[in-house]
Amino acid sequence: MGTETTETDVLVVGAGAAGSMAAIRAQEEGAKVLMITSGALGRDSAVTWMAGGGFQCALYPPDSPEEHARDTIKNGSYINNQEVVLAVLNEAPRCIRDLDKWGERFWKEGHRFIQDFMPGHSYARCMLLKKTRSTGEIKGPEHRRVLPSLVKLKGIRCIEDFMVTDLLTADGRVCGAVGIDIKKGEFKVLSAKTVILATGGYAACFKSCLTGPSVIGWGYGMAYRAGARFIDMEFVDFYPYCAVWPRLRYVSTWAANLRYGLSGKFMNRAGFEFWENYRRRGLARPQSIVMEVKAGRGSPHGGIYLSFRHVPVNIIDQYLNEARGTVWRKQLMESGVDIKNEAIEIFPSAMSTLGGCQIDAGCRTNVSGLYAIGELISGFDGAHTLAGNLIISCFATGSIAGRIAAGEAKIVPRPRINEQQINTLRQKIYRPLERRDGVSTFALKARIKDMMWEYANVIGRTEDGLETAIDEVERIKTTQLPRLATSAKNPRFNLEWGQCLEIENMITSAEMTLRSALARKESRGLHYRDDYPHADPAWMKNVVLKEDGDRMLVDTEPVTSRYVKPREGVAADE
């Protein structure tokens, strides 16, 4: 049929922190690597380029990866996959030392990294940058400064502006992927011995989110259709510190800099510090905020207050002085709000998703040849993310998977590609472009986002609500999805076409979250059911999802606690 096929050993889909790390490691192992990004390298919507301040690693005794794992598992309400936690955290110090070698400017005294405390950790583990020396300052730009150029320097082949839409499978094994070259608007086939998915989470399935709009769970949909099993999909992390007033350009995490840098206090409209009341009940910070707002004790812009009035003025001045040159400070000054006297208003937004492909300690999924890394993994965070663990898990899983996938690629023969599957997928991809008229992409996306915000939010998950949402998903799947049509017909750099193809993945991610949330009849970590507000020891298990024909099969699996034994009723901090 004359479809252009590109061959490689290891295919890495996604070029954020996890993807870049995996590509670098796989190349170090001597494999032929091809990395794909849907944007321009280093200028794509990878969420790790805007990663926050937390970046934890256990480096020096008496701290150890085991201690770090203990904290992680305790915070994850003991439903983590302990093998994965240990594998990831054991890999972490190596990643930090490599990043240091590659040029990330950590704060060091001599050869020793200086680290700081973050909530929930028994030891000081947060890496600091030399320039800002603050746990609150974002570290994403530093990763972005180092990794994409290193990928180029190492000569790793990278295809930019390429949207992988589906995985190819043959005899139960992943053998490549298909997608569109956005610039040319052409359908292309990628043949690979092993595939590493590093496509990120699906926080953008929620109306208010911190991530770029394309973070809707591409990998979730692709892996699901390839037969991967998913766990923990009910846990979605909402970032509490999104400023609703003053509104600086776009949803932004700048409030977190202030919160950590100046120990801001949470207050409701009566000036009462409500957090302690909720913490004692074992609730997480975002949950406490939404509950206060729902109880009618919120601020005028629909959030709660973050106050710095208790901090002496010279300390605030000093902090703002040190933050000179940052975008948020400039905008805060422009907004005219004086944080010495006025409280800012914050409300949670979807940040990251804890669930994902069920993996083993080598990041292998149940589909042979397919690896999941970064936000697409599950079992590491359990029911609640420990502060600063997200980014290190991206680097560490990338590092592990890159090495193992390269090793596997050396011993497996190149799988044959099924021509018929390619043709089916090609037709599927071109269909929205060919359809004369039908359902609008934008309206449908907005509808899914609203639905998720309404029924699968921080709190407010109920049996009725979730069932309503699942019915809605089923309706969308049968009546809307097959009728999607783009109004722009030129295939070259057609963003609408890409967004149209996104929706199937968006729906899969959404459905998995809704079904898991419905199945888990308790409240644990970040999953809060209004109708089951307490943790239930009987739910010390994971909700497992997989494709079964047209249906999504929901099952549960017990947790094995090999290293850390569970203790119930432990309050989780953010």
Added chain:
Amino acid sequence: MSNLARVKVFRFDPAVDKEPKYDTFEGITFEDCSVLEVIQTIYEEREPSLAFRQGCLNGTCVSCAVVVNGRTVLACQKLAEKEMVIEPHPKYKIIKDLAVDFNEKRRQGVEPLRRTYPTETDGQG
């Protein structure tokens, strides 16, 4: 209408067009919006064939760099104005409309892009 913006957007598809042109969109909400939000509004509500880049929306990834009224800015960080002319980044090769190829420098003269936008925007400060 006081609270709606008039936006001229650079349109150019090197595969088809010989000359770039400017499409004008009137009646766009712009108050408290970033330039990128205005571009998104135009794309979603008026012209879905508009090509542009966006990434993190937080001023980090630099993919949304465009020229607004003659100045290179990050669209996600720049506050929208009532009269705007939006053009692609001046340094890189144009793929389509506002989307550029960050790996290739633009060859001067081959792709015409000078400050040719009309002068109705004068006096806007």
